[in-house]
Amino acid sequence: MGEIKVGTASWTDPTLLESGWYPATADTPEKRLGFYAERYPLVEVDATYYSPPAEQTAGLWAQRTPPGFTFNIKAFSLLTGHPTKVSAIYKDLRPETEKKSIYPGDLDPAAYEQVWERFLSALQPLVDAGKLGALLFQFPPWFTIRRSNKQYLLEVQRRVRPLRAVYEFRHSSWFDGGNVDETLEFLRKHKLPYVSVDMPQGHKSSVPPVLAATADLAVVRFHGHSEKWTSKDIHEKFGYLYSDRELKEWAPKLKKLATETEQMHVLTNNCYRDYAQRNASQLIDLLS
Numbered sequence: 001m002g003e004i005k006v007g008t009a010s011w012t013d014p015t016l017l018e019s020g021w022y023p024a025t026a027d028t029p030e031k032r033l034g035f036y037a038e039r040y041p042l043v044e045v046d047a048t049y050y051s052p053p054a055e056q057t058a059g060l061w062a063q064r065t066p067p068g069f070t071f072n073i074k075a076f077s078l079l080t081g082h083p084t085k086v087s088a089i090y091k092d093l094r095p096e097t098e099k100k101s102i103y104p105g106d107l108d109p110a111a112y113e114q115v116w117e118r119f120l121s122a123l124q125p126l127v128d129a130g131k132l133g134a135l136l137f138q139f140p141p142w143f144t145i146r147r148s149n150k151q152y153l154l155e156v157q158r159r160v161r162p163l164r165a166v167y168e169f170r171h172s173s174w175f176d177g178g179n180v181d182e183t184l185e186f187l188r189k190h191k192l193p194y195v196s197v198d199m200p201q202g203h204k205s206s207v208p209p210v211l212a213a214t215a216d217l218a219v220v221r222f223h224g225h226s227e228k229w230t231s232k233d234i235h236e237k238f239g240y241l242y243s244d245r246e247l248k249e250w251a252p253k254l255k256k257l258a259t260e261t262e263q264m265h266v267l268t269n270n271c272y273r274d275y276a277q278r279n280a281s282q283l284i285d286l287l288s
Helices: 014-019 029-039 055-063 109-121 124-128 147-160 179-189 234-238 244-258 275-287
Strands: 003-008 042-045 070-074 132-138 165-168 195-198 217-222 263-268
Touching (some): 003 275, 042 263, 132 217, 147 165, 165 195, 165 217, 217 244, 244 263, 244 275, 263 275
Parallel strands (some): 003 042, 042 070, 070 132, 132 165, 195 217, 217 263
16 A cells, blocks of 8 residues: 555635634744644645745745655646736736736746746755655646647646646546546556545536546545535635545545555645644544
8 A cells, every 4th residue: 555645735724723723832834834744744735826935935834844744736826727816926927917817828928937937946945855745736627628738737747847746627528428538548648646536516617536546646635515616705615524424435445546556645625614634634543
C-alpha cells in the first residue's frame, strides 16, 4: 500500500477561526499553522487560486512546519482558464482595460508567460524544503473533453516540470459513457495524476466519484454534499459534515486505491467551521 497523507483544504478559513478549533494560545498565523501541522501531514492552499503567492510567504510556510509536512498548491485561476480579477494579476502585468475580470486570452502573451514564471518561482522555498507536494489544476465547468484541452494538460505538465501537476475536472463529458476509459487511458499514458472527487450530483459541474490511479500519486478531494451547491456563498456551498457512516463506507475504497499507487493525498474540502478538520481526523483514524 502506498503512503497515505490526509489533510484539509484550508487552515485559515474565518469560520474555522470562529469555531473554537484552535486554542486561545494559537493567536498568530505562525502558531495556527504550527498547531495544524502537529495534527495533519498535509494541507492544500486555496488562496493561491485567487491571488499568486509571494515567495516570502512560501518561505514562511516552509519555516513554520515540521520536516515531512506537505503543501499542495492550488493553481492561480488565470492558469486554469477561469475568469481572473485584474486586481489579482501582478501589478506590472495588468492590461489596460475597464474589465474587472479577464481570461488568459485577454492578456498579452509575454505577460501570460511571466505569470507562469512568477507563480512557479514563488514556490521555490517549498521546493527547497522538500515540502511541495502537488499543484492542483482544477478546471472550470466548460473545460470539456476535446483534443485542445488534452493538449493543455500536457502543456501544463511541461510547464511545471520537475514539479508535479494534478488534474481535477468539472465537466461530465470526461466521464460520459466510454469517455471514462478514454480519459483514464490518456492520463495513464502520459503519467498525469488524476484527482478523484466526491461531490453533489445532478449539477452542470458534477462529475461522478470515479476512483482511479493514473500515476504514482493519486489525489481524492471531498467536497461534501451540500444541498446549496450552486450558492455563491462558499460556506453554504461547502458547509457539509460527513457522517461516520459515510466515511466508513469510503475507507475501504481509499485503502484499495492506495494499493494502486505509491502515494495518495486525501483532502477534505468541506471548509465550514471545523467540519473539514473533524472529517480529516476521522479519516486518519479509519485509514491508519
